[in-house]
Amino acid sequence: SFYGSLSAAYNALLDFGPANFFLLYAPRPDFKVTLGYGVWILLQVALYQFLPSKLSTGQLTPAGNLLKYRTNGLLAWIITHVLFLTLSIFGFLDPAILARHWEALLVTANIAGFLLTGLAYAKAHLSPTHEKDRKFSGSIMYDVYMGIELNPRIGKYFDFKLFTNGRPGIVAWTLIDFSFIAYQYQTHGYITKSILVSTILHTIYVVDFFINEDWYLRTIDICHDHFGFYLAWGSLVWLPAVYTLQTQYLARNPILWSNFQAAAILITGIGGYILFRSVNHQKDLVRRTKGICNLWGAPAKVLRVKYQTNDGLEHDSLLLFSGWWGLARHVNYLGDLILSYSMCATCGFTHLLPWTYAIFMTILLIHRCWRDEERCSKKYGKGWEEYCKRVRWVIVPGIY
Ligand SMILES: NC(=O)C1=CN([C@@H]2O[C@H](COP(=O)(O)OP(=O)(O)OC[C@H]3O[C@@H](n4cnc5c(N)ncnc54)[C@H](OP(=O)(O)O)[C@@H]3O)[C@@H](O)[C@H]2O)C=CC1
Ligand SMILES: CC(C)=CCC[C@@H](C)[C@H]1CC[C@H]2C3=CC=C4C[C@@H](O)CC[C@]4(C)[C@H]3CC[C@]12C
Numbered sequence: 001s002f003y004g005s006l007s008a009a010y011n012a013l014l015d016f017g018p019a020n021f022f023l024l025y026a027p028r029p030d031f032k033v034t035l036g037y038g039v040w041i042l043l044q045v046a047l048y049q050f051l052p053s054k055l056s057t058g059q060l061t062p063a064g065n066l067l068k069y070r071t072n073g074l075l076a077w078i079i080t081h082v083l084f085l086t087l088s089i090f091g092f093l094d095p096a097i098l099a100r101h102w103e104a105l106l107v108t109a110n111i112a113g114f115l116l117t118g119l120a121y122a123k124a125h126l127s128p129t130h131e132k133d134r135k136f137s138g139s140i141m142y143d144v145y146m147g148i149e150l151n152p153r154i155g156k157y158f159d160f161k162l163f164t165n166g167r168p169g170i171v172a173w174t175l176i177d178f179s180f181i182a183y184q185y186q187t188h189g190y191i192t193k194s195i196l197v198s199t200i201l202h203t204i205y206v207v208d209f210f211i212n213e214d215w216y217l218r219t220i221d222i223c224h225d226h227f228g229f230y231l232a233w234g235s236l237v238w239l240p241a242v243y244t245l246q247t248q249y250l251a252r253n254p255i256l257w258s259n260f261q262a263a264a265i266l267i268t269g270i271g272g273y274i275l276f277r278s279v280n281h282q283k284d285l286v287r288r289t290k291g292i293c294n295l296w297g298a299p300a301k302v303l304r305v306k307y308q309t310n311d312g313l314e315h316d317s318l319l320l321f322s323g324w325w326g327l328a329r330h331v332n333y334l335g336d337l338i339l340s341y342s343m344c345a346t347c348g349f350t351h352l353l354p355w356t357y358a359i360f361m362t363i364l365l366i367h368r369c370w371r372d373e374e375r376c377s378k379k380y381g382k383g384w385e386e387y388c389k390r391v392r393w394v395i396v397p398g399i400y
Contacts (some may be wrong), residue, residue, distance in 0.1 A: 001025060004249045004351045027103030029111075036101075037108040044167045047076035049158060056214040059223045061150055063132035064309045069217055070157050073166055074210040080171050084178070098176050099183035099251060106241055113233035117144060120160065120227050124148035132310060135226055147228025161227045166209070166216065169239035174199070174206050176244045180251035188254055193262040195250040198346040201269040201339065202244075208277060215284045220372060242356055246347050249354040255347060265345050272338025279324040279332035286320045295323035303390070305383030317380070319387045328393040329373070333365040337395075369394055 002008040013021045053072035060066050087093035098105065121144050128134055133150040137143055152160040177199040185191050209216065216222060225231060257265070282300075285293050291302040301322035308314050324331045340361040347354035373394075377384045394400050 004253050004353050006353050027107050029107040030104035033101045033104040034108045041168055048163050048167055051075050056217055058217045061133045062310050063130060064311050065130050067151055069159055069162055071213040073213045077171050077210050084175055095182035096179055096186050098179035109237045113236040116232040117229040120147060120152060120232055123152055129153040145229045147226030150226050152227050164232055164235045165221055169235040170206055170209060172240050173243055174203050176240055177202050177247045180247040184251040192254045192256060194255040194257050194346045195247055197262050197266045198246045198343055201343045204273055215280060218287060245356050246343055246354045249347050265342050269339050269342030272335050272342060275335030276332055276339060279335060282323045282325060283320055291318050303387050305380045307379045321390045326391060327397040328395055329391050330369050330395050333395050337361060
């Protein structure tokens with residue numbers, strides 16, 4: 001209704017008053033859409049649970065559990081997209097269906113996000129999967145928000161956190177983009193380079209995630225974050241709604257870039273992605289090979305450190321300080337930020353709304369650095385201090 005303008009929305013809020021504004025513009029639920037959303041979640045659960053899968057091993061939890069995960073996300077992503085394209089090509093499905101029912105979908109996703117948060121909280125109290133890996137903060141609000149259980153599961157392999165973080169939202173990310181491309185075509189009669197570049201960058205990021213699903217098991221989300229509102233609502237609502245804002249915006253407000261401009265954004269984005277993947281790969285390789293590997297043609301340099309799990313047992317770990325990891329302690333975040341800003345740059349510089357993703361990523365990743373450094377400092381003590389002396393910069397070498 002406001003052509004992507006936050007100030008126009010704000011002015012309407014002032015003109016109508018909050019109550020009338022929400023009556024006029026708040027999205028409404030739709031029974032058929034809710035049914036469709038239910039089918040979507042069930043499809044993703046079925047693909048996660050029943051597609052053939054290798055079993056990947058996670059990292060040792062603070063209570064000393066070593067869990068196996070079903071990592072068949074790439075196959076699930078391919079099957080879902082082939083199904084969507086086939087149904088669209090043969091006329092059983094309007095490819096713009098998600099774009100056309102977007103508001104009602106967001107209402108349903110919100111209901112699902114809140115229900116899952118409640119379920120996670122109740123399950124943590126009534127039927128925890130690994131009791132000793134639970135974390136109680138002393139505040140009910142905080143426990144609901146950040147979660148109590150580290151790895152809530154049903155049965156041996158249905159892992160709520162990996163499923164929620166890595167399936168309905170991320171698989172939908174590219175589907176939503178494709179749907180908004182179809183919407184742009186149906187509404188304007190053409191498809192712009194800007195929406196294509198944005199979608200190509202999203203697709204690279206999403207497919208990369210599934211190709212490297214095993215790597216994701218050694219990131220903060222899976223190793224350290226507990227399962228509550230932040231990850232449940234975040235993955236079911238925030239991710240599909242905010243991470244796709246660029247294509248949502250461009251479908252309704254097409255932006256025309258020259259070939260040179262479009263290529264410049266695409267190449268910068270791919271550069272950010274290559275940095276992101278290369279840095280993440282180095283850490284993963286070093287952890288998997290226990291430091292016995294080469295980086296940039298030389299043996300990896302690692303600091304051997306020790307830490308204790310809650311059961312009092314001592315374990316060895318290592319901190320890499322060569323290759324990319326010799327330049328800054330979170331240089332992977334720099335690659336991700338370059339990619340995020342490129343994604344948003346496809347929308348031009350006239351409106352703030354489509355830049356929400358880049359702004360959110362900047363705040364999230366800087367906050368993550370602080371949070372992670374505090375945790376690692378507690379976990380490794382003097383070992384972490386020694387590492388920080390060797391690698392001085394946090395994200396951008398020479399600047400921060
Ligand atoms: N698009 C999005 O919404 C988001 C994307 N991301 C991306 O996901 C990726 C993973 O992010 P994240 O999990 O935050 O961070 P990392 O993958 O960098 O994981 C951090 C953990 O790695 C270990 N570690 C830290 N330094 C070293 C080192 N020098 N050598 C070996 N291990 C080390 C520590 O865990 P341990 O306890 O095992 O030592 C630390 O907690 C990043 O590239 C990030 O950009 C992240 C957040 C949001
Ligand atoms: C309340 C709120 C705004 C929560 C947002 C939480 C989640 C949706 C995100 C938090 C961390 C995000 C991710 C981390 C790392 C990733 C690896 C990357 O290769 C793909 C994306 C992602 C899985 C990403 C997805 C969203 C989060 C889980």
